[in-house]
Amino acid sequence: MLNYMEYWTSHALSDQFTQEDMKHFRQKLAVILLNSELNKLKGGPIYHQPDDQETLANSDLNILDNPSDVVKDKRPAPITIIPTDQRELLAGLCNYIMSIDDAGCLEKVWVRSSTPDPMGLSLNKLQCILNIEQPMDNDCFNTAVRMLACDEGVLFTYPPVHYMDLRFCSMMLESTRGQKFCEKETIQTLATLFDSWPGMDNDISSCNKIYLPYASIGRYILYVIEKEARRLYILDPIQTSQSNVPGYFVFHFMLWWNGKELVKPICRDGYELRKQFLLHLLKHRGNEAKGNFLDIVKELLKRII
Known part of the structure; x- marks a missing residue:
């Protein structure tokens, strides 16, 4: 019942849990209750608190057992204290x-989707997302x-x-080199990129808005074609002074632009x-590689709304 209350969003459960998860939740529940600010007995004689341990913040931390699948040699030390603040959880x-440096772990696929086309991203590639020196990776x-x-x-x-996605843009840029753009086969191939995604019923001719991203030499722009209104919106993150981030702005434009704002x-x-x-x-319901996550990663993702 408590897990239903935690993960219910008023429309659906934000995460799935099993009976095995309940065993771990029992231990966490005890810690949550003991560390709660509403616990009037906290600090009293029956509440054991060793003198040689630093007192933890009452409402910000939960103490968890070490994850079972973290090896001791090259993987980072397990997080035994998990914050409850959403920003701290994500951080x-x-x-x-970023602290994982085990070669075998880095090669594992952490994001995989077979719909509409098979694609997978290794942990090593995901680490590049958090590297501020790296631009947006086209595969990501x-x-x-x-x-x-x-x-x-x-x-x-x-x-x-x-x-x-960026396939249309990439092929356009490639086709403009030399005389390839004039070739009939190139034009026909470009046209197929406007087809519906494999396995999807919606034909592009029935779509009112088409989101078309563009990327070249670190420059990202989003074009939104609105057919009924015969409008073309250009969303260009040119105002940012930060390098290597326009691609992330453009993806979030695709997420949140509704045609007007x-x-x-x-x-x-x-x-x-x-x-x-x-x-x-990582959290997307279409990610088929969640079973490759380390236990501590699974736990953190469960708590991030």
């Missing part, structure tokens, strides 16, 4: 991911867009919308955008 998750961008395009909320949007404010901090992008990939 802790990203810091933990395309994977995120394809997962967005196949999201249930998008599939039932009316009138339908169509999300395109951004329905949700977009953070101007480049590193925060990177963290939100990574969180989108």
Whole structure:
């Protein structure tokens, strides 16, 4: 019952849990109750608190057992104290991911989607998302867009919308080199990129809005074609002075632009955008590789709303 209350969003459960998860939750529940500010006996004679341990903040921390699957040799030390603040949870998750340096773990696929096309991202590639020296990776961008395009909320949007990844842009840039653009085969191939995603019923001709991202030499722009109104919107994050982040702005434009405005404010901090992008990939219901997460990562993701 308590887990239903924690994960119910008024429409659906934000996460799934099993009977095995309940065993761990029993231990956490005891800690939550003992550390609660409403616990009037906390600090009393029957509440054991060793003198040689630093007192933890009452409402900010939960103490957990060490995850079972963290090896002792190369993987980072397990997080035994998990914050409850959402920003601290996300920061802790990203810091933990960046601290992993085990070669075998880095090669594992942490984000995988077989719909509409098979794509996978290794932990090593996900770490690059959090590296401020690295620009947006096209594979990461395309994977995120394809997962967005196949999201249930998008599939039932009316009138339908169509999300395109960077393949059209990449092929356009390639075709303009030399005389390739004039070749009939190139034009026909470009046209196929406007087709519906494999396995999806919505034909692009029935879509009112088409989201078309563009990327070249670190420059990202989003074009939104609104057919009924015969309008073209150009969303260009040119105002940011931060390098290597325009791609993250453009993806969030695709998430929150409704044809008139951004329905949700977009953070101007480049590193925060990177963290939100990574969180989108990891938590998305279409991510088929969640079984490869370390236990502590699973726990942190459960707590991030």
